[in-house]
Amino acid sequence: MSKIVIVIHDLRGGGAEKMMVRLANAMSMRGHTVTLLLVAKGGANLAIVSPEVKVIQLACDRTLSAFMPLRIQLKALKADAILSALTHINVLTFLVCMSLGMRHKLSMSERNTFSHDKLVNKGAVMKLAYALAPWCYRFASKPVIAVSKGVANDLVATSIARSKDVVVAPNPVVATDFLLQLNSTATHPWLLNKQGRVIIAIGRLCEQKGFDLLLKAFSILVDKEANKEQYRLIIFGEGELRPQLEQRVLDLNLGPYVSLPGYAENPVAEMQAADLFVLPSRFEGSPNVLVEAMAAKLPVVAFDCPHGPKEILAAVEKEALVPYLDIKALSSRMETALQQKTNIDIYPAIISRFEAAESAKIYLDFMLAK
Structure with missing residues (x-):
């Protein structure tokens, strides 16, 4: 069985956060060792994390300050595979994995319609993340995982990502919790x-x-x-x-x-x-x-x-x-x-x-x- 690390900002009550918890739980049930690695801390979805899934909370106040803490943890965890979710976390994790020579272990997940989502995230850091993300997806070792065919097609149509850079996987909606x-x-x-x-x-x-x-x-x-x-x-x-x-x-x-x-x-x-x-x-x-x-x-x-x-x-x-x-x-x-x-x-x-x-x-x- 494999060591899996899932990187996400926190476990607040959003859909992406809930899906990552359900995915972690389901992967654990298949016999894998799974760690949820939170850039920040806490959130309502902590309540549904399986006892078999380890949670590490970096408690960083800002995404920009999380580079070194995330690098230290990913180096120590020695994962066989890493999954990140949400655009700004994808960019952060890609850069960390590049610095560690772990790009071949990283899969990134795009959770929303990219061309629309980037327009409503107006902060300077988020704008930078949305500018960098397509380059990360283009030069990643593994295809970015989109949550629907529409999201995949939109990413290809509106960024430098190519069809071969994107695959589709359904969300784990119907779970034990x-x-x-x-x-x-x-x-x-x-x-x-x-x-x-x-x-x-x-x-x-x-x-x-x-x-x-x-x-x-x-x-x-x-x-x-x-x-x-x-x-x-x-x-x-x-x-x-x-x-x-x-x-x-x-x-x-x-x-x-x-x-x-x-x-x-x-x-x-x-x-x-x-x-x-x-x-x-x-x-x-x-x-x-x-x-x-x-x-x-x-x-x-x-x-x-x-x-x-x-x-x-x-x-x-x-x-x-x-x-x-x-x-x-x-x-x-x-x-x-x-x-x-x-x-x-x-x-x-x-x-x-x-x-x-x-x-x-x-x-x-x-x-x-x-």
């Missing part, structure tokens, strides 16, 4: 004591996730007299746009119908009690929450955004996928999904490729290839 959550009970009062049909959305309250678009679509839905008291919308998550979204709720007169309760400790439990999940994102990489909703047997509707939803929903495209940024179409599709029974029997076949064991096998094949 996820399956345990299926046995839990919802906590939101609108889901515990339902007065009508409840729509939910989950994600960081930021521009990318498009919750402002969802609010407009929902307002069109409830503006119909017959729907006034019939529907509710819950958006779980926290982020920098909370004040703007709260004001938007007031401006659209949606106060009685919309709830922004914050971060969900167990989003799967909330999903299971809801009637519809909506993904209104402006862009994605491969939206894990969409797969989680389908695994929780919840009907789904999503914008055909770049990238991920179309690949996931190909088998149910007519029922679930909405033209990109078409708010009226989103409202109409939501209403149809709430009023008609959705065939969710096909969902298990769709999400089977996102099982953690299968994802870990594919990642390991790429990482350990000579």
Whole structure:
């Protein structure tokens, strides 16, 4: 068995962080010795790390200050394979591995649509990271691992990375910790004591996730007299746009119908009690929450955004996928999904490729290839 090191910034409650933990756990279950190496420290996803997975926290305040601490740890760990995730961490780890003569051991993972993601990360360090990343991918010994075909194609189309520099592996969404959550009970009062049909959305309250678009679509839905008291919308998550979204709720007169309760400790439990999940994102990489909703047997509707939803929903495209940024179409599709029974029997076949064991096998094949 091999020694595997996964390098990530921290284990905050984001999708990339959760996927790296699930990947580490699944690789450990296959008999490998796995270490999660955090550039910073802590995070909500520490709670789901397997006892068999070692966690090292460098506790660096800034990515730029992490070069030497990361170099010392990677040299000491003597890994057979190294995986990094998130663009700025990929650049850092590539440079460290170059300095150690370990470039041949490194696989990097691109988690989002590169051409869109670089536009919303505006800090000087992040801009530098996004400028350097394509060169790292071009001259890496192993192909960068993209989370969807759309992410891979975008990276090739908008940077110096070539097709041979990129491979695709599915996220490990359906994992042990996820399956345990299926046995839990919802906590939101609108889901515990339902007065009508409840729509939910989950994600960081930021521009990318498009919750402002969802609010407009929902307002069109409830503006119909017959729907006034019939529907509710819950958006779980926290982020920098909370004040703007709260004001938007007031401006659209949606106060009685919309709830922004914050971060969900167990989003799967909330999903299971809801009637519809909506993904209104402006862009994605491969939206894990969409797969989680389908695994929780919840009907789904999503914008055909770049990238991920179309690949996931190909088998149910007519029922679930909405033209990109078409708010009226989103409202109409939501209403149809709430009023008609959705065939969710096909969902298990769709999400089977996102099982953690299968994802870990594919990642390991790429990482350990000579």
